[in-house]
Each structure stands twice: as structure tokens, then as C-alpha cells.
Amino acid sequence: MIDHLDHLVLTTTDVDACKDFYVRVLGMRLQTFGAGRLAFCFGNQKINVHVRGHEFEPKAHLPVPGALDVCLIASVGLEQVVAHLEAQNWPIVEGPVQRTGATGPILSVYVRDPDLNLIEISEQL
Template sequence: MKVRALDHIVLCVNDVPATRRFYERVLNMESREERPGKWSLHFGTHKISLQGAVTSPSIACETVPGSGNFCLLTDTPLEEFILNLKRQGIAIVDGPGERAGAMGKLLSVYFKDPDGNLVEVSNQL
């Protein structure tokens, strides 16, 4: 067996509506209600599913808000993206700096979402 691609990730969050608003505003993602009360964020061909911290028991019941850490690629020049973060009052945790990505070198900046998940946004170098 060979893994081909990443289909989606799941973030456990304290406040699904606040998380949706953050990702819509900061990263221009589209939120969709997949079924009643079950929301996800979409960008390109990718998806981030949102799991409320206070939900009915599920297979992911021990997941806690703020434990996510993921990288998103953008074609927007990183300097422009950083200015947008600053305009919105979002603190930069680290960067910009060079990192190793799945397909080569990246120039990355890191910030936290409302739950403390670490979000890395990068340009491929």
C-alpha cells in the first residue's frame, strides 16, 4: 500500500462559529455545513473538519482544542500575507523563516488560531 494524498484534517475547537469566522476572515476559507451541526472549512481541493470540544461521544473524544499544528501553502507573497496578519492584530509566533516542506524548501510564518492551534502559512521556494 502507498499513501497518495492528504484528504482532510480535523481540528478540535472550543467554539465552532468563532473558529469558522477566524478562518474565513484570515485565510479566506469557505465554511460549509456538511450535516446539521457538523462544519468544515474548504480551500482548493482541501478540507479541515471542525470538531466541537463538547460533543457527543465519538472515536475522537479525547482530542483537545489547541493540539493542531499544520502547514498551508499560498501563492500570495509572504510579506503581503504578514502585513494582512498585522492589520488584523494577529501575533506572529515565528518567522518568516526557511523550513523543509513535503516538496522542498518553504518560507514560512507561524501564528495561532483562537484555540491555540499552530498555523503555518508558507511560500514554496
């Protein structure tokens, strides 16, 4: 019945810091849509942004920053991801470690975005 993820919604307290992380550090494309809404695009998916206290309806029952835990598959090898994160002075919380992804084994590093959401960046093994 379900084929793939189209988008997810991220709640932030600091739009500028959020944009910096997802665009500069992770290399996503910034998109504006609707009535001034923001999204970070990658592949055929996107992350829509809600600002805490100014969310769009309908929204999650309790939208809070720091509640997201997401795994993103990199378009380059994990060594390149680690080198890029180091070049951007972005700390790695854990990894590289082997995990199990949706389609099989993955090698992952974990970082936190400015709202302290846990972002897992992986390569498929």
C-alpha cells in the same frame, strides 16, 4: 499508496472564534454538511470542525483543542500573507523563517488560532 490529504479534524472550544479565524483571517470557505457539521475549505482540502464535548464519532482518542500543528501553503507570496495578517491584527508568533516542506524549501510564518493550535503558513521557495 497515499496521494494527498483530503481533510483533517480540528477540535475547538469556541465555534464563532474558530470560524472568524479560518474564514476572515485565513480566507477559507465555510461549508456546512451532514447534520449541521462545519468545515473550512481551501483548494481541494478541508478542515472539519468538532466542538469539544460534542465530537462526532468516530473521533480521535483524546480530542483536545490546541493539539494541532499544521503547515498550509499559501496561494500568494509570504509578503502578502504577512500584510494580510497585520491588516487583520493577527499576531505572528515567529517568522518569516526558512524551513523544509514536503516538496522542498519553504519560507514560513507561524500564528496561533483561537484554540492555540500552531498554524504555519508558507510559500514554496
